[in-house]
Amino acid sequence: MAKTKTNAGRFFEDYTLGEVIEHAVPRTVGEGERALYHALYPARHALYSSDVFAARSGLEGSPIDDLAAFHVVFGKTVPDISLNAVANLGYAEGRWLMPVYPGDTLRAVSEVIGLKQNSNGKTGVVWVRTTGLNQMDEPVLSYVRWVMVRKGNVDAPAPETHVPELADVIAPEDLIIPEGLDFTGYDFALAGEAHRWGDYTVGETIDHVDGVTIEEAEHMLATRLWQNTAKVHFDATFRPDGQRLIYGGHIISMARALSFNGLANAQMIVGLNGGAHANPCFSGLTVKAWSQVLDKAETSAPGVGAVRLRLVATSGGEAGTLKGEDGKYLPHVLLDLDYWALMPL
Numbered sequence: 001m002a003k004t005k006t007n008a009g010r011f012f013e014d015y016t017l018g019e020v021i022e023h024a025v026p027r028t029v030g031e032g033e034r035a036l037y038h039a040l041y042p043a044r045h046a047l048y049s050s051d052v053f054a055a056r057s058g059l060e061g062s063p064i065d066d067l068a069a070f071h072v073v074f075g076k077t078v079p080d081i082s083l084n085a086v087a088n089l090g091y092a093e094g095r096w097l098m099p100v101y102p103g104d105t106l107r108a109v110s111e112v113i114g115l116k117q118n119s120n121g122k123t124g125v126v127w128v129r130t131t132g133l134n135q136m137d138e139p140v141l142s143y144v145r146w147v148m149v150r151k152g153n154v155d156a157p158a159p160e161t162h163v164p165e166l167a168d169v170i171a172p173e174d175l176i177i178p179e180g181l182d183f184t185g186y187d188f189a190l191a192g193e194a195h196r197w198g199d200y201t202v203g204e205t206i207d208h209v210d211g212v213t214i215e216e217a218e219h220m221l222a223t224r225l226w227q228n229t230a231k232v233h234f235d236a237t238f239r240p241d242g243q244r245l246i247y248g249g250h251i252i253s254m255a256r257a258l259s260f261n262g263l264a265n266a267q268m269i270v271g272l273n274g275g276a277h278a279n280p281c282f283s284g285l286t287v288k289a290w291s292q293v294l295d296k297a298e299t300s301a302p303g304v305g306a307v308r309l310r311l312v313a314t315s316g317g318e319a320g321t322l323k324g325e326d327g328k329y330l331p332h333v334l335l336d337l338d339y340w341a342l343m344p345l
Helices: 031-040 051-056 066-081 216-225 248-258
Strands: 020-022 085-096 105-117 123-133 139-150 205-213 268-277 286-298 304-314 333-344
Touching (some): 031 248, 216 248, 248 268, 248 304, 248 333
Antiparallel strands (some): 123 139, 268 333
């Protein structure tokens, strides 16, 4: 009876295909989120650092970093989707639909679009499509993720298997360009690098050189900041090895920030084609990153091009090394992320 008012989190057998989940609690974001984000990661893309730079690029001011907005929305979903998760497995069909500015209030809604019990009978995979909305009920981002969740009762019957069909890549014409964005007067000196859209070639690999050692304290601050309450990140007794798993989004943001060295002008993330947390990360590991140019496309916005990038975070190995002969990720690969970014022509 003492636990009747508390939330133990959902288990795999608690999900129903097609159900819609309204997540608590809405959150108003401000300049504090930006300051903390830039303190946690070496983030320094100019559009997210300067109101003046953003205004000269046609925006009303400097938005909150795309990934900061993603983390806020993602964090809303954790108590309902991944509180009892073993691991977050991947992402697809992510689109940033409009910028988030300080003062906006974000909430999240998810639909269960896939279910599949694993062969061990102890866990299952849940696919959800999550939409983040602002205070005007305008969608600001949408993405699919799938997560492995424990069963609360291993004898509970498995739901009918349904694995959703997901696009491998978002077509360039389906990317949403922020209203008013204009890079014709782009200041490359203030942005930090001279490399523009035309300087990158498909197939090119960029070693971002720099590295950051993951600290337990910073990871815990990040998960609290994004209100990510997944037990694997907070509770050292939840895993058999007694280690807290580093939140995958922490690695995404760290790798994105490291990519500034070589991709300083890849200003805005507008599409997430796919992503995998290839291997677990724990405090003490030093994260490095490299990128590969997968595709390029022009857009309808003045002076703005889109570049499709593979962003890989590693704990070692040479830039460009990803999988072994067996097709599996090498042990040092932490993250493999495929995304679209906007860059001046």
